[in-house]
Amino acid sequence: MTDTTSGTRTCPGCGAATVSLAGAAPWCAGCEWNLDAYDGRRRDREFGWAWLDRWTYRLAFRMTRSQYARLVGRPLGANGRGAAALLTAAASLVLIGAVAALAVTGVWLLVAFSFPSLSVLLGGALLGLAVALRPRFGRLDPDLEVLTRERAPELHALVDEVAAAVGAPVPDVVGVDGDLNAYAGLVGVRRRRVLCLGLPYFGVLGPQERVALLGHELGHFVNGDPRRMLLTQPAFTMLGSAADLVRPVDTVSSGGLVEMVGEALGKAFGWVLSRLLFGAHLVLVSLALRDSQRAEYLADEMSARAAGTAGAVGLLDVMLATESTALAVRRESRAGHGADRWRTAAAEARAAAEDRLPLLRQLSVRDEVSLFSSHPPAGLRRRMLESRPAHEAAVVLTEERMARIDAELAKEYARVAREISWAG
Template sequence: MAWCAACDWNVDPGQPEAPTGRLEILRHRLARQHGEKLLAEVTTDGPLRPGRDAAALLALVLALAVHGVTAVLLVGGLLLAVLGWGGGLPVLGALCLLVAWFLRPRFARLPEDEPVLRRAEAPELFALVDEIAATTGTTGVHAVSVVTDAYNASVSTYGLRRRRLLSIGLGLWESLTTEQRIALLGHELGHYANGDTRRGLIVGNALRSLNTWRYLLSPVEHPTPVETVFNFLYLLPRSAVTGALMALDHLTLRATQRGEYLADTFAARCGSTEAAVGMLDRLLVSESATAALLRESNSHRTRRTGAPADSNASRNGLWERLAAHMDSIPASEYERQRRCGALRGHSVDSTHPPTHLRRARLLATAALPAAVTMDTARRTALQAELKGARDTVARRVMNGR
């Protein structure tokens, strides 16, 4: 991107869309309020440690109240359906049961259409995850999903027993150095250690229930006269749901952003401060990786007639070409992206601190050496375990899926 480092001309040619809706506007306003103030706190207060404060306890109480409403609908619906005598009471009970079903706590499942790696299939990868987890003060995962080209990584839970799942997008993984990959895993596993309430069973499901309520009570656009009446009747409960969602956001958003800083500390502890900063820099240029993969896909699918539909040569070299492309990005582009992030602030993602602030926080503290390392033999073994996933995702990228 052509730009001027002296006057910031063209530093941010693509402005993000402004948030719409009361809830999104509130989230971005809260994120801006926390902003640099939170950065100053986490930089000067010494080592970050997970913990619960008054806001987290209030969020827990509010979440339990939300689940209490679901329980009342369930019990009330059963009583009305079973004990109701004629009239519309059984119908009302069935309606309450239906709403309670929609609002029930959900437990995520493993992807059914995509394979995942288990410990027996990738012992070296799981050993690395276990070592990094021990460094962050938590335990490892039960399954690893590495079957997407996403420029992202995440952790989650699945099933009633809340088993742990680590998801790694190969678009990001293959763009990082070995040390940066360790820092990435340290960051993601650090989320298990810091006790983020928004990811928890109670608060997380309460947020999901409130969003379901918003959907069920959303006004009908271009309503008929009858629908206009229902829109009016829904106004009060819809406002109450929106207010509860805003309150829960207000109580948890600051802790969520603080948790990102804490996860960055774990990233630096596991892979070194230098690797953690480098990993954050790679996140700044995610759009370039996405564009590179799209070019690879378009090039493959627009070959001349008669060429093989799925070239092993082009597929096998995809990730190496992506890594070479990311390594070719000049330092000036990273600087432009940092300035762009400073201009946009929290306007892109209200749940994460801006990347330039996370980077500044790591550089403002004492540099940490890597607590977890990998020798050549371990890297080779890890690469072999991921070969099947790399080939599968490369084939999907080349075929535009």
């Protein structure tokens, strides 16, 4: 249980008593004074140096709040994209061009000179480097349990309805796994659209929350998320891969002084180059993720169009209760219960935390901020939805239809419940 406490001081901005949850640094629930405080006890280290983690947190907080202020009240699809999206695309094109140049140069050196020669060796090295740095297209997760239309017709029919409601293409692959999560992505050279529903997550949701989840995930196929676009994916991976390739590794050497000096110089050069490449990777990714956060706001808007604003807002509140949801699913799974009890137990946990939800939403703005987060804080996502005209549900999932979907997934629910109970 998350304890709510009053602070020992009053807010210097409005004079109200400060509040805190679970030992967090106190803040004012009214004017949000001190909500931007860096609370190192509650945050994982990102760089390991306290001063740097504090500085990057404050930068991330300013950028996140600034983006929210810029987007609130505006059409997210038409006007939301800005400099971050253009920079990501431009950087990806430059990186793809650089890898293509390495490959072309390597092939030319291989065919233009006869073996043996240093040019041929260099050509082979450049070609190998180009292969190592090539864009990755991804592949299906081996843990994904694929559900065909014949195997789960009711689920596929619901996915089709929600896709039509948000103007998204139907996924080529629909599957489930045992994670408390869900995702949509593109894999392979043919860019097959994949929708994965984590059963512990899908199973605890109410009818309209399930529609909201589908609307959000399917929205990623049309919201311009740079993490899922072939043109912009290199910005997220290629510099990091290059940094890994040149990072020095410890080797056992029995050579003389000259060899030791040469090895030390090589390691020093590799260390510097690796850090420079990795630093550039971090800067590029942190900028690219600004556009990913814009895309998340747009996916939330699509979620509300499909499920209604109430359903989309309810889904965001479930995200705030991830720990209690996981605990409820684990407890019921160990007791031999299935998805119906998961949902009941998770709803009871949320109801018990109802009074604390407004503070949890505020605290998420502090806790979930990061330069390297692909999602805006849940509290800001809810505010963004509430700032817009309310949507009525375009797709209504009845209890009877939801029961038929769960019946189709009964075997998968039972398997996941066993895995959760065995995991301890």
